[in-house]
Amino acid sequence: MHLIDWTxxxxxxxxxxxxxxxxxxxxxxxxxxxxxxxxLPWWAVGLSVMATQLSAITLVGTTGQGYSxxxxxxxxxxxxxxxxxxxxxxxxxxxxxxxxxxxYEYLERRFDPKTRALTSLLFLFSRGLSCSVIVAAPAVVLxxxxxxxxxxxxxxxxxxxxxxxxxxxxxxVTWTDVKVMGLTIFVLFAAVVVxxxxxxxxxxxxxxxxxxxTTGRLSAFDFRFTLEETYTxxxxxxxxxxxxxxYFGCDQxxxxxxxxxxxxxxxxxxxxxxxxxxxxxxxLVLIVGVFSFLFYTFNQPPLLFNPVDDARVRxxxxxxxxxxxxxxxxxxxxxxxxxxxxxxxxxHGDDAAAERQAAEAFRRREAExxxxxxxxxxxxxxxxxxxxxxxxxYIFPTFITTAMPIGLVGLWIVAIITAATDSIAAELNSLAxxxxxxxxxxxxxxxxxxxxxxxxxxxxxxxWGVFACWIAVYASTLGSLIEVVNRFGSFFYGSILGVFALAxxxxxxxxxxxxxxxxxxxxxxxxxxxxxxxxxxxxHNVVGAAVVxxxxxxxxxxxxxxxxEA
Amino acid sequence: MAGAGDERPMGRTYVSVLMIxxxxxxxxxxVGRYFGSL
Numbered sequence: 001m002h003l004i005d006w007t008x009x010x011x012x013x014x015x016x017x018x019x020x021x022x023x024x025x026x027x028x029x030x031x032x033x034x035x036x037x038x039x040l041p042w043w044a045v046g047l048s049v050m051a052t053q054l055s056a057i058t059l060v061g062t063t064g065q066g067y068s069x070x071x072x073x074x075x076x077x078x079x080x081x082x083x084x085x086x087x088x089x090x091x092x093x094x095x096x097x098x099x100x101x102x103x104y105e106y107l108e109r110r111f112d113p114k115t116r117a118l119t120s121l122l123f124l125f126s127r128g129l130s131c132s133v134i135v136a137a138p139a140v141v142l143x144x145x146x147x148x149x150x151x152x153x154x155x156x157x158x159x160x161x162x163x164x165x166x167x168x169x170x171x172x173v174t175w176t177d178v179k180v181m182g183l184t185i186f187v188l189f190a191a192v193v194v195x196x197x198x199x200x201x202x203x204x205x206x207x208x209x210x211x212x213x214t215t216g217r218l219s220a221f222d223f224r225f226t227l228e229e230t231y232t233x234x235x236x237x238x239x240x241x242x243x244x245x246x247y248f249g250c251d252q253x254x255x256x257x258x259x260x261x262x263x264x265x266x267x268x269x270x271x272x273x274x275x276x277x278x279x280x281x282x283x284l285v286l287i288v289g290v291f292s293f294l295f296y297t298f299n300q301p302p303l304l305f306n307p308v309d310d311a312r313v314r315x316x317x318x319x320x321x322x323x324x325x326x327x328x329x330x331x332x333x334x335x336x337x338x339x340x341x342x343x344x345x346x347x348h349g350d351d352a353a354a355e356r357q358a359a360e361a362f363r364r365r366e367a368e369x370x371x372x373x374x375x376x377x378x379x380x381x382x383x384x385x386x387x388x389x390x391x392x393x394y395i396f397p398t399f400i401t402t403a404m405p406i407g408l409v410g411l412w413i414v415a416i417i418t419a420a421t422d423s424i425a426a427e428l429n430s431l432a433x434x435x436x437x438x439x440x441x442x443x444x445x446x447x448x449x450x451x452x453x454x455x456x457x458x459x460x461x462x463x464w465g466v467f468a469c470w471i472a473v474y475a476s477t478l479g480s481l482i483e484v485v486n487r488f489g490s491f492f493y494g495s496i497l498g499v500f501a502l503a504x505x506x507x508x509x510x511x512x513x514x515x516x517x518x519x520x521x522x523x524x525x526x527x528x529x530x531x532x533x534x535x536x537x538x539x540h541n542v543v544g545a546a547v548v549x550x551x552x553x554x555x556x557x558x559x560x561x562x563x564x565e566a
Numbered sequence: 567m568a569g570a571g572d573e574r575p576m577g578r579t580y581v582s583v584l585m586i587x588x589x590x591x592x593x594x595x596x597v598g599r600y601f602g603s604l
Contacts, residue, residue: 071598081587085580213601220594265574275583279590359604 001146001401001409008410009417013160016179016418020164020172030453033169034101034433035260040171042266044178046273048426049248049257050281051177053274054184056138056157056420057393058285064392066289067296070217074286075231076538077279079241083248084275088268090504091249096264101437103255103500110503111561112511113442118518119499120438122492123252127427131468132475134427137393138420139472142413144308145397154472157417161425162465166458170260173425180418187415188284190408195291198403200298200341207344208294214343214359215366217290220283230536239538242545246497248274253430292399297340299403303329303373305394309380318379325379329372336365424468432460491529494541495521498548502556509552510561517552521545 001009027033065073091103100106104123108116139154164172196205203211212218222232229235248254248271261267303326304310313322339362346358381389400412436457445452498521502509524547525540 071594074594078591081583085583088576088580209597209601210604213598214604216602218601219598221598265576268576269579272579272583276586279587283594356604 001413002406004406005410005413008407009414012183012411012414013156013417013421016176016421017160017164019179020168020176023168023171023175026171027169027454029450030101030436030457032171033454033457034256034429034437036170036174038260039262040174040260042261042269043273044174045258045261045266045270047181048174048177049254049270050274050278051181051184051419051422052253052257052426053247053278053423054181054281054419055134055423056416057133059184059416059419060138060141060393060397062282062285063289063292063396064394066217066286067292067395068289068392070212070215070290070293071220071283071286072222072231074220074279074282075222075233075236076240077244077282078233078236079238080244080278081275083241083244084271086245087249088271091255091500092258092267092271093264094504095255095259096261096267101256101259102252102434103250104252104434104438107499107503107514108442111509111514115499115511115514115518116438116442118515119250119496120252120434122496124431124434126492127251127253127431128464128467129471131424131427132471134420134423135468135472136475138416141393141397142416144306145394145401146413151473155469157420158424158465158469158472161421161428162462162469165425165428166461166465169457169461170256170429173422173429174257174260176418176425177422180415180422183411184415184419185281185284187408187412188288191288191404191412192284192291194404194408195288195295195399198295198299202341203298203344207347208291210347211297211340211343211362212290212294214362215293217293227535227539230538235536235538239536239540239542242494242497242541243538246493246541246545250496250500251430251493252434253426256430256433257426289396292396295399295403298337300330300333302398303376304380304391305398306380306391307394307398309384309391313376313380313383316383318383322376322379325372325376329369329376332365332369332372336362336369339365428461428464428468431464432457435460435464491522491525491540491544494525494544494546495548496544497541498545498552501545501549502552506549506553506556508556508560510556510559512559513552513554513556514548516555517548517550520551521548 029037031037062073095103095106098106098109102120104116104120107119135154135157139150139157142148143150143153164176196208199205199208209218222229223234224232225234226232227235258267258270261270302310303322304313313319339358343355343358343362346355349355377389377391380391381387397416400409404412436453440456440460441448441453445456495518499514499518502514502517521544525544528535528540528543529537
């Protein structure tokens, strides 16, 4: 990396930390530390909601998905706008009027302390573990691409977040999110421009889109109804709807964002910002991936995008086999490039039949190049002794470090680092809130001064930060196990949504019903996940929510809610 | 500072969210069909 890029990375991260730390003087009470005295404008909260969800792995992984599969991943978000409307009508006014700090606090008022404690504990457990993924996944990618030490990279992501979140509280988290979102949108547009300039002079943007279209990469709809396929219109609309309802409505890391808004309406508006902008933003991320494919259609890509694995196979027993594959890939690339040129020439002509033939020829060449790459990926899998292997997360970072102009490299690296930093900052802030409000203040020290609770809150943030750093450094050595940890967290989402649905939709639901329903829901999701692993995880949310609601309603009929004491 | 009681009807906003989503999805569908027609 050039000195200018290094300067940009160091300066930007230093600015974020300094700006976050200087907000320390605003924090006098736990309400200001955790909820900014419910005083933030809707647009800042809305950007914070979007930034928390947009992690570093979105920037490196989703662009890679755009490269290999095109736009189909966007279907994952089709249920989001409807989820935001449902939440604006239901949970947002409930939480806001109840003046709660955590979503789980509401469950004690509606049900009982044990339901609150269990859901809060599940949040702490799943979110505590997810810290490892948020930091470790991009740390591994950056360390491989830039040759950095993986432990130091994980710490470079984690430590700034811990410092500014611990000292500046939710104000620091929110205003950092605003800056990071601004930077992210800028670098995404800049990437499209740079990728477009990397195309040959005879290939315009529209020609390029036609090339991508012939391979199906611009298709954003798959109307097949299948439980096995993760990204279809129906899994996005139904499974995605339940996931988004649970994530934005019942996960403290998101709920806390809109509890900082000035009013119910501003809280609603902040959520609706995602409803308007999330799908276009995600389309932009995927388009960057599609344009990476177009760039590497005309510019020679490496056979493997992960340089460490490339060196490992090259230096191992399969070196001869790998060299032959590389030669084959070079020829396949040349043939594909010529086919793309021929397609563009045919597209500029008037002969529709010739254009169709050229498109068919390009598809064949693309399939050949893809087949060679698949064999290379299988070779790495064999060398590493892993059951699955992909280098999709390394595609766009490879473009950044080898083809981006100086200055933009630094901005992109800082965008990836801070996307992880701001996501983990929101997690730390919400983990500390749940710890202090749902456990420390509720069960251990119900009466104390505001200064005491503020001190404890900062200590809790710091301790969660140390835990996050430790587990992220450890997780960065786990390889593909990281994904298993992440998937484990998704076991709880649908079930927790089911508890909130019981609380709001069923007047007869009791605490014991909700508690038993929650355990039954998690059991059902685990049974589906292990018994029918071919069913996509998006459907787990529907299963979890439905089982909690049905079991909770049945148990509540037998064990009704005891009358509240006057 | 506005309070929790400052609520206005947001029915039109919700309808506009759904209409804009429908337009965005329609645009994505049209782009996929147009460029992927060969």
